[in-house]
Amino acid sequence: MSTLDQALIGNCGYAALISRQAEVTWACLPRFDGDPVFCSLLGSPQAGSGYGRFAIELERLARSEQEYVRNTAITVTRLYDADGGAVEVTDFAPRFEQFGRTFRPMMLIRRVRRLAGSPLIKIVVRPVFDYGKTRPSITQGSNHVRFVGPDGVLRLTTDASITAIADETSFILEDELTLVLGPDETLPHSPGETGAQFYEHTCTYWQEWVRSLAIPFEWQEAVIRAAITLKLNTFEDTGAVIAAATTSIPEAPESGRNWDYRYCWLRDAYFVINALNRLGATKTMENYVRYIINLVATNSENGLRPVYRINGRADLHETIADSLPGYRNMGPVRVGNQAYEQRQNDVYGSAILATAHLFFDERLRRRGDESVFRRLEELGEQAVAVYLDPDAGPWEFRGFEKVHTFSTAICWAAARVLGAIADKLGFGERAQYWRSRAEEIAEAIKEQAWNEQRQSYVASFGGDDVDASLMLLYEWGFLEAGDPRLASTVKAVEEELRTGDFLYRYVHEDDFGRPHTAFMTCAFWYVDALAAVGREDEARRMFERLLESRNHVGLLSEDIDPLTGELWGNFPQTYSMVGLINSAMRLSKSWEEGL
Known part of the structure; x- marks a missing residue:
């Protein structure tokens, strides 16, 4: 059964x-929004039972363990059999500086090492194409296997x-041994030498990147893993930031709430860039601002869309891939x-607030100027x-x-920051x-989003329901920490939306009925709001419990079952x-207090 223990x-x-059993369960190539050549996370594809997999199988598997190499995006999975045999599988995608630029090939490297005993293993490599519709044709060389699909070729060197690989x-x-999966190109060195060199270079890259982060004193491991994860969800070639690496993992069992998140939402990306900037990862922010400026330049007349492909196009017509049964056949x-x-x-507002860093952050190589400001003013007018x-x-x-309070409030935040930029430029x-x-x-927000009877801001103008996004009124500075309306809104939100240590986005019915799982980030918004209204001890306790919701390697999905703690x-x-x-940065002791 598929799980998010990945x-x-x-x-x-x-x-x-990579699963805890050392299987590549999901990989879209050649990029995030590409064809999932390995897709067992979403069930066995139409192309054939057992396809869409890249597994290292250990006979008589008894247990496994998995972890990241410290401060890297490299995973190590150890498999133990019932007879004392053990193997270690190291997985990574090469990334390092070479010839004055970043080398990031479409390449997956798997290094398999004996740890103990006489482990009996099987290597299963069964890519599929066309979202599980098509099996590849296979050709062999002396040291490689080629998997030929309708639109390209993958080579395993x-x-x-x-023979053991081809015949399983x-x-x-x-x-x-080393397995290098990538384009149909000959390696300049042996697989073992390539794997060893690329491992060392990739390890060094990530550890040096982490060294540059401005992390809080407390919860460092959790923050570092979160920062690396955000970085891994950026498409460096254009600067786009994807919402998640997968499609169609249901928000709740049998809910039909299955969406494709492998694209760049301007709203989500703004939050990602803000968080990375707080940690000092300015290059990622600069890349995203480049993506935004290009979008604005090509879409300003017709207005911005909520979501774009990572190449900046908006051709996201939604279809169903019938060839894949879905996560747990859902x-x-x-x-x-x-x-x-x-x-x-x-x-x-999302685009303006993300780009505003150009005008205020002295660390940036490119600074905001009048031409950028004029483009932002066009968005502001919209x-x-x-x-x-x-x-x-x-x-x-x-x-x-x-008329959603969230949307209006971020328009307010955008207008306010445009005023600050104009001041900075002397306009x-x-x-x-x-x-x-x-x-x-x-x-308008004060008059139409405040519900006097509930003594709370509400989710929409003239409405009665609250939603978790109201916690962001403090984040954006619309409500200050001492404002009694913040405290009363927090109270209304927790009374209606809180279940244990988690928060629902909302509890009213929508297109699919009532939500059955809590939204992870809403709990962190609530933690921040608790601290703002003086309930810091409670905020810290809740934050510590939220950290326990992460999977075995420190990752979180979008939703969580508040009763079982299962990620969805x-x-x-x-x-x-x-x-x-954000919560760790706000709640942590200072370095002076901690040392």
């Missing part, structure tokens, strides 16, 4: 999931027996995301034009639209203009890892 590897070009026969692992498996057609008025319009909101409701008249627009939007939803979810980082 580790993520990648190199900012593609990503793969190895120092293992080609078991053999005693005597020492160490289809459908969706490709594309119809949310790109929705009206989500927060997109303008935000001002729609802040009172109904939209699908942050939860992307498919069946109705309302006094424009600064006054944007301050007045911010005041106008703020008044696409994985690993950047939103959730962002929440962890």
